[in-house]
Amino acid sequence: MMLLNTLLDELTGRGSGTEAERYERYKWLEQLRFTNPQAAEGGSMAGIPYYQWCRLPQALSVAGQHTDLLVGTTSSHYLVFEGRHAAAFAAELGLQYDANNRIDRPGGLDELLEAYEEQPDGSWATLPNEPPAPPQAGWDDVYFRVRDLSDGRTIQSVTTIAYESSRFPGYTLLGTTMVGVGAIVHDDETAEYLQQIFADWAIQRDCAAxxxxxxxxxxxxxxxxxxxxxxxxxxxxxxxxxxxxxxxxxxxxxxxxxxxxxxxxxxxxxxxxxxxxxxxxxxxxxxxxxxxxxxxxxxxxxxxxxxxxxxxxxxxxxxxxxxxxxxxxxxxxxxxxxxxxxxxxxxxxxxxxxxxxxxxxxxxxxxxxxxxxxxxxxxxxxxxxxxxxxxxxxxxxxxxxxxxxxxxxxxxxxxxxxxxxxxxxxxxxxxxxxxxxxxxxxxxxxxxxxxxxxxxxxxxxxxxxxxx
Structure with missing residues (x-):
């Protein structure tokens, strides 16, 4: 029960626990992995680009929604809920909408489109698209909150997101990047810039309200x-x-x-x-x-x-x-x-x-x-x-x-x-x-x-x- 509670705190961005607790949870989740046939090609969850699935021993609850399904990599974990609940999760957890496409998606927004194809050199080629060309029918919604965990020696943060996408219609992902990923050595210029970014996001959130x-x-x-x-x-x-x-x-x-x-x-x-x-x-x-x-x-x-x-x-x-x-x-x-x-x-x-x-x-x-x-x-x-x-x-x-x-x-x-x-x-x-x-x-x-x-x-x- 303690592991489940601390896992819920981490996935909802409420807290992350100590490094030892995080390691214990990681080893515990290793034992809960299973192969999810819904994630296979053509399955209802095929659009979720991760292959490490875990079935929790007890369902976790957020904003009245329940799930015991977890998906992730070594750098991030997400609860998977049936239905579209991102807006409700955002209201419950104080998340804001990512209007500027700045927050990393699980797999990336670009994978929504079939109209563009990435080349080996990293460039993009346009597939045949005869005019008049309508807007693409895909969609993508991310709500987020970034917690600054910088300590004067390193610059690091953890991002909580609620995510819905046409790549996996009928499901909502809720989770966070793992604490410590992306930490860099502290320098005043970078720290000041990040503080401006955080202040900018706060202004956007307040204006939206x-x-x-x-x-x-x-x-x-x-x-x-x-x-x-x-x-x-x-x-x-x-x-x-x-x-x-x-x-x-x-x-x-x-x-x-x-x-x-x-x-x-x-x-x-x-x-x-x-x-x-x-x-x-x-x-x-x-x-x-x-x-x-x-x-x-x-x-x-x-x-x-x-x-x-x-x-x-x-x-x-x-x-x-x-x-x-x-x-x-x-x-x-x-x-x-x-x-x-x-x-x-x-x-x-x-x-x-x-x-x-x-x-x-x-x-x-x-x-x-x-x-x-x-x-x-x-x-x-x-x-x-x-x-x-x-x-x-x-x-x-x-x-x-x-x-x-x-x-x-x-x-x-x-x-x-x-x-x-x-x-x-x-x-x-x-x-x-x-x-x-x-x-x-x-x-x-x-x-x-x-x-x-x-x-x-x-x-x-x-x-x-x-x-x-």
Whole structure:
């Protein structure tokens, strides 16, 4: 009974016991292993990517649900419950939704999709996918809490998660990573950064708590909507309220950091990221274009603030807002740039260009987009990331309309899969909780189609923004 109680404490994140107790539990679980036929290929639990199954001598109970089934590896253990209970477990244990795809899943979110295939070199190839391509029907929901166990000598933490996925429909996993896994030698810079991450998660949790579920149907026609597993409509109203609250909280955190000598650049960059999400979700939700336009201007202004904070932090006035050597920054720059061009806000396009003068003349895709309104931009025949952006460059470099269409179709088909490592990748599969989804749009593709007067009906794809 003592072993069961301490095991329950560990799996629910309430406590972990001493190292000796953890070792005793490990040896005990070794004796309880069995082969579960449901985990074999084609079985109902085949989507749970572990093969160490244990049948406990007595069922454990969480939030009124009972199970005696345990699955795991040497680094983590999860109770397996029949039914979908992640939200109830989150309420019972104080877990928050993983909106930013930062928490490791048992097996990884990417395994949900059959549309992408990992190659031996670690790259991803897109399987045939004829337009119009709908969003994937898979889904993934993770609620989590991270306990910081750092002791001044090492930096370590333990993560509790409640997890549901279309890879194992009808089941919920609840458990933790094992204490001590991933511990690194303490250094002040890493410790300070982790404290910022924990403070950031706390802000997200507090903002979510202020945003109740909408009581009325969403009044606008969405421009894109995620496929929710429950079949209920996506709660645009609640998610818009959450992002607005989160943006305001980050702005306040930035102001406090300026007053107390903290890292105000961190919070300014966080605010800039959320400002883009606010714009994107307003567009996605089908709000009137004037409201979308004002949100786009606010997103560009937030990038300007972040750039100023970074310049002050690093004592470098030439520092760009986005680092083109990082795919995350590069992709977001082209999305923002494409949105300003699509909406005809060339004043905002110029403001983005002013943030990136450090990269003038270095990237062909970026320069080709700017050249659509400024013929004086330099012609450059190389760029930072081949996938998926070579197809976009080829489209802008081509004169034959049929070839332009073909290049842009190729770009749309490869865009989502090529960005598989981004935090917002598969946001439409994490749309059950707040902040996981704000629309997935290749705004730069729509801007190019507009500039070249291409037939939009031949470019139907779920990441292609409708004409404004």
């Amino acid at each position: 202020t945003c109740p579920t909408s009581s009325t149907p969403w009044p606008c026609t969405p421009r894109q909507a995620p496929p929710l597993p429950s079949g209920t409509p996506f709660d645009f109203g609640r998610n818009l309220a959450y992002l607005d609250a989160l943006l305001a909280a980050y702005v306040r955190a930035q102001a406090r950091a300026q007053d107390d000598g903290g890292d105000s650049a961190y919070w300014a960059c966080a605010a800039a990221s959320v400002a883009y999400q606010v714009f994107s979700l307003r567009y996605t939700a089908g709000l009137p274009l004037p409201e979308v336009d004002s949100a786009l201007e606010a997103a560009v202004a937030a990038c300007e603030t972040a750039r100023a904070e970074l310049a002050a932090a690093y004592d470098d006035d030439a520092l760009p807002a986005f680092d083109f050597e990082q795919l995350t920054d590069y992709a977001r720059t082209l999305q923002l740039l494409g949105a300003t061009l699509l909406f005809g806000r060339h004043d905002l396009t110029a403001r983005i260009a002013a943030l990136q003068t450090a990269f003038d003349g270095e990237d062909g895709v970026y320069e080709a987009l700017l050249a659509t309104i400024d013929p004086q931009r330099p012609a450059v025949d190389e760029w930072y990331f081949a996938e998926p952006y070579s197809a976009l460059y080829d489209c802008l470099d081509e004169n034959d309309p049929a070839q332009q269409l073909e290049h842009l179709r190729q770009y749309l088909a490869s865009w989502h899969g090529a960005l598989v490592r981004e935090d917002w990748f598969n946001g439409h599969l994490r749309a059950h909780g707040l902040g996981g989804y704000y629309g997935l749009w290749a705004f730069e593709a729509a801007a190019v189609a507009k500039h070249l007067s291409l037939d939009r009906s031949a470019l139907a794809h779920w990441v292609m923004p409708p004409s404004p």
